[in-house]
Amino acid sequence: MKPASFVYHRPATLDEALALLADHGGDAKPLAGGQSLIPAMNFRLARPAILIDLDRVRELAFMSAGPDGLRLGAMTRQRDVERSPLAARAAPLLHETLPFIAHPQIRNRGTIGGSLAHADPAAELPAVALALDARLHLKRRDGARWIPAAEFFTGLFATALTPEELLVEVAVPAPPARTGWAFEEVARRHGDYALVGVAAAVTLDSQGRCERVRLALLSVGEGPVLAARAAARLVGETPTADLVRAAADAAATSDIDPPGDIHASPAYRRQLAAVLTRRALTRAFERARGGRQEPR
Ligand SMILES: Cc1cc2nc3c(=O)[nH]c(=O)nc-3n(C[C@H](O)[C@H](O)[C@H](O)COP(=O)(O)OP(=O)(O)OC[C@H]3O[C@@H](n4cnc5c(N)ncnc54)[C@H](O)[C@@H]3O)c2cc1C
Numbered sequence: 001m002k003p004a005s006f007v008y009h010r011p012a013t014l015d016e017a018l019a020l021l022a023d024h025g026g027d028a029k030p031l032a033g034g035q036s037l038i039p040a041m042n043f044r045l046a047r048p049a050i051l052i053d054l055d056r057v058r059e060l061a062f063m064s065a066g067p068d069g070l071r072l073g074a075m076t077r078q079r080d081v082e083r084s085p086l087a088a089r090a091a092p093l094l095h096e097t098l099p100f101i102a103h104p105q106i107r108n109r110g111t112i113g114g115s116l117a118h119a120d121p122a123a124e125l126p127a128v129a130l131a132l133d134a135r136l137h138l139k140r141r142d143g144a145r146w147i148p149a150a151e152f153f154t155g156l157f158a159t160a161l162t163p164e165e166l167l168v169e170v171a172v173p174a175p176p177a178r179t180g181w182a183f184e185e186v187a188r189r190h191g192d193y194a195l196v197g198v199a200a201a202v203t204l205d206s207q208g209r210c211e212r213v214r215l216a217l218l219s220v221g222e223g224p225v226l227a228a229r230a231a232a233r234l235v236g237e238t239p240t241a242d243l244v245r246a247a248a249d250a251a252a253t254s255d256i257d258p259p260g261d262i263h264a265s266p267a268y269r270r271q272l273a274a275v276l277t278r279r280a281l282t283r284a285f286e287r288a289r290g291g292r293q294e295p296r
Pocket residue numbers: 029030031032033034035036037038039074075100101102103106109110111112113114115117118122123124125161165166167168191192193194
């Protein structure tokens with residue numbers, strides 16, 4: 001399989017890349033790790049007239065952590081984050097999730113920004129960005145803006161990016177004290193896209209009551225879904241096993257409207273969502289109480 005012909009640009013700086021995008025707009029597509037775009041081009045599902053390869057734009061590949069949290073350049077490879085002790089400390093939910101994405105060979109090339117910009121509803125990173133309340137930095141030749149992950153994902157493989165914009169950076173806020181996290185998914189084989197996945201981040205107050213819950217599900221809609229109703233069941237309450245089960249059931253019945261396909265029926269996805277949400281919340285609350293800190 002071969003892609004339709006295209007013009008190839010390989011800018012060395014962010015300014016050059018943004019200028020190319022400004023000049024060519026909707027005819028051009030940025031190429032990051034190529035792990036989604038190249039297969040789509042080979043299948044002729046995507047036919048960009050111009051490819052702007054970001055591989056040499058070094059200023060887009062970085063990782064740093066400070067009191068505000070973790071900052072990742074869009075071209076940071078998924079595997080580099082997976083192997084980073086800095087990322088493990090600063091954003092443990094993100095770090096725990098990375099091995100669930102595809103296979104090491106794909107994560108060696110695949111980037112954080114490419115996965116977010118691709119916005120596959122079955123991808124792990126969009127749901128994790130939502131659960132972590134990450135902020136995304138978008139740049140174009142004549143401007144820039146920061147937007148929360150909740151506003152970035154706008155539909156099926158759709159984002160708030162305009163054709164002239166690049167996603168340049170992701171900022172993950174530092175977790176407050178007494179925060180726990182967990183990621184759970186079921187895939188038919190390890191490395192396959194998940195049938196359902198759940199990312200949970202919970203914070204307890206000093207009395208052990210639930211102060212904040214961010215629960216995001218993948219593979220259950222047109223994009224990552226924030227389970228707001230489930231979260232509302234928990235906030236202000238002491239999280240008991242019964243309450244966690246009720247919240248998980250709420251996530252599966254009222255927060256999502258999962259599709260059916262050749263891999264799973266809507267009813268099976270709801271069942272998975274209830275079970276995985278219960279497991280994720282249980283583990284996240286254990287960690288928030290200080291009971292279980294080790295990565296799985
Ligand atoms: C066999 C296989 C299995 C996979 N399994 C999984 C899986 O289980 N879970 C999962 O999440 N992913 C999976 N993937 C996809 C993989 O994670 C990709 O790496 C990722 O989705 C896209 O990242 P990329 O850097 O390769 O982006 P690319 O493929 O280069 O680009 C993807 C899209 O994003 C756009 N884009 C890229 N970077 C930017 C930017 N900085 N600004 C604006 N737009 C940008 C591109 O124009 C393109 O439209 C799989 C891929 C393969 C080949």
